[in-house]
Amino acid sequence: MAGLHAAERSSLLLRRTSWYRSALEIKGPRFMVKIKFIEHSGQEHDVETNPGASVMIAAVSNGVPGIDADCGGACSCATCHVYVDQEWLEKTGEINPTEEAMLSLSTDRKDNSRLSCQIQVTEDLDGLVVTMPEFQF
């Protein structure tokens, strides 16, 4: 499964929302992970998503505003920036050097900053809460 998703991620570049959705659906019913996205304004969005895709895909495929994801998930634009709720930070995994490099150029970087395209949704993340910065840049 991990291999499939890695391949999927790399080909994800630039497919459309509808494609994301169908890619998630064809795997059939399984455990759904709940994620809460909170906009800078405080507006909350609760989404359910299959494990395997990224948190960015979960947002984009569910029409959550505030995540641009200009590069389509290639960790190369920093426009899917989120702040991970402290209690979830460890479970979202390590920041790889590429993500660190992109984040380090962000003017809104905080110690709980992540690029949501680099957080893979797992069953352990059920209940995850992330907040969006005021601007994606």
Add this chain to the structure above:
Amino acid sequence: MTDASADQSKWSMVGKDPWTMPIEKIDLSHPGIWQANEFLPFMERLRLEDPVHYCAESAVGPYWSITKYKDIMQVDTSPEIFSSEPTIGIVDTYDEYTLPSFISMDPPKHDEQRRIAQPVVAPANLKRLEHLIRQRVCNILDELPLETEFDWVKEVSIELTTQMLATLFDFPFESRHKLTFWSDAATAIPGAGVVASNEERWAAMEECLQVFTGLWNERVNAEPGNDLVSMLAHGEATQNMSPMEYLGNIILLIVGGNDTTRNSISGGVMALNENPAEYDKLRADRSIIPNMVSEIIRWQTPLAYMRRTALVDTELGGKQIKAGDKVVMWYASGNQDSEVIDRADEFLIDRDKARQHLSFGFGLHRCMGNRLAEMQLRILWEEIMQRFDMVEVVGQPERVYSSFVKGYTHLPVKLHGLN
């Protein structure tokens, strides 16, 4: 007969048949086909038949052309293989004419210097500037004549971007046209109009340094401000820059904020005139403007390429690239790649995923001023639609003689008011 068809250089591709000429002879680097607006089919053939293409002989020496979206992404996001040093231009530089700036640096120095300049164009700072930008846009538009031919490039595209630069640098407003001249001189090909020689270009750069040194001295002794000069003068990683480094970064910011947005302002007018159904969509629904802005930036691709230099032997698209080879990412081609962008050869202001284009580049060197550019274009089109039913192109446009800066030197238009 355009200037371009008079391009007599032996390297010019103008007038050649892109589909029957020997593919290894295709040379996208020569400015002729860009000025003549004939580049599209050459790029299309390369994408179809030889997407990672080696041009062994050209006026600028041998180089690789990368023409497909995904290959460009790969090069742009692999700075450890494809370096931005010593230059991001296709012409190799000579020490005496080289200006160091972070666009042509690799990490970690690039990151340190960019971090200093970035906040001035960050959305939080732009929000403070939005009102002023809108006011200046309105002033420019309100001065324009109705039903009378004039040059859109001069009166709007250049004027607006120059005013923006003066604002960002807190540059003396009445001398702002110097910024335009320095920007044009910095990227000009000697002998092609702006400057006659490299020496003349260098004289312009020295004048620029002199003026900006004055601003630096004034601001380094004052409280830190929100303008770029003050940020550089007070920033830890930049306050001890050598004069050449300071000049390099100033020129980078002037060129980055000038040519690019200027040509997207002109290019948007052209695209809407060439696609009247899209203009109708815009008239029917102005909420489409932010999406249209991204599509204009894709369609125009105001910088046609960025160059990298291979640091190690590597493979790309089945081709062996050697350490030291010049590698040119043709953003203008990747943005037309229908394998990634749906109906890429059409200008569609309401297209899905309009933000996913290559014009800003990707990775560490992604355009720093992208949000400023989008904001300027958005405000401009909001205010145009408040005033005019149509900005009508009424004559032949003239294009820049460059394979790097993709844009217009002249665009005759007439404005029609709202009924």
